[in-house]
Amino acid sequence: METKICKKCGEVKEVELFPKGRNACRECRKKYLNDFYRNNLDSAYQNAKSWRLENPEKRKEIQKKYRENNKEKIHLNDKIYRKSTIGYKKRIINQRICYLRNPVKKRQQKKIWRLNNPEKVKETNRKIIDLLSDGYVISKLKRQTGLPISIIKQYPKLIKAKRLIIQNSRTIKTLTK
Numbered sequence: 001m002e003t004k005i006c007k008k009c010g011e012v013k014e015v016e017l018f019p020k021g022r023n024a025c026r027e028c029r030k031k032y033l034n035d036f037y038r039n040n041l042d043s044a045y046q047n048a049k050s051w052r053l054e055n056p057e058k059r060k061e062i063q064k065k066y067r068e069n070n071k072e073k074i075h076l077n078d079k080i081y082r083k084s085t086i087g088y089k090k091r092i093i094n095q096r097i098c099y100l101r102n103p104v105k106k107r108q109q110k111k112i113w114r115l116n117n118p119e120k121v122k123e124t125n126r127k128i129i130d131l132l133s134d135g136y137v138i139s140k141l142k143r144q145t146g147l148p149i150s151i152i153k154q155y156p157k158l159i160k161a162k163r164l165i166i167q168n169s170r171t172i173k174t175l176t177k
């Protein structure tokens, strides 16, 4: 078994435990690289941060230029992000925060938006009905039972059952048409 002395830790180890052409063993090399990246990333991050703080105008200019030159890319990324689960959740949370901050104004804006976008409203409603979302099924249950939504929400099995009933009657309707 061929061995070698590691110049870092001084241990005698099998040659296989050294990266090719290196005098420091794999373990020491790994540690060295880890430290190197950590130190350099930290200082690179600090440098970038202080530059940003010292050059706010230049930064704005660069960002603007970047946006102008990458419109399509940004648009596409935005679209992907919006459709992702995290993006969707964040959007809903932000909307909620906005709404809580200024409920009356938001409600009015929503109303105006709905009046100006009847097609989109129809499309969304159709989707909600087609997909039998929880909200839709709950609203049906509410109408049927007269119970408040907060109570209905405590019975997911009831919601599930109602969804199945609606699906059933839909299937029967299409079969007997």
Ligand SMILES: [Zn+2]
Binding pocket: 006, 007, 008, 009, 010, 011, 024, 025, 026, 027, 028, 029
């Ligand atoms: Zn070593």
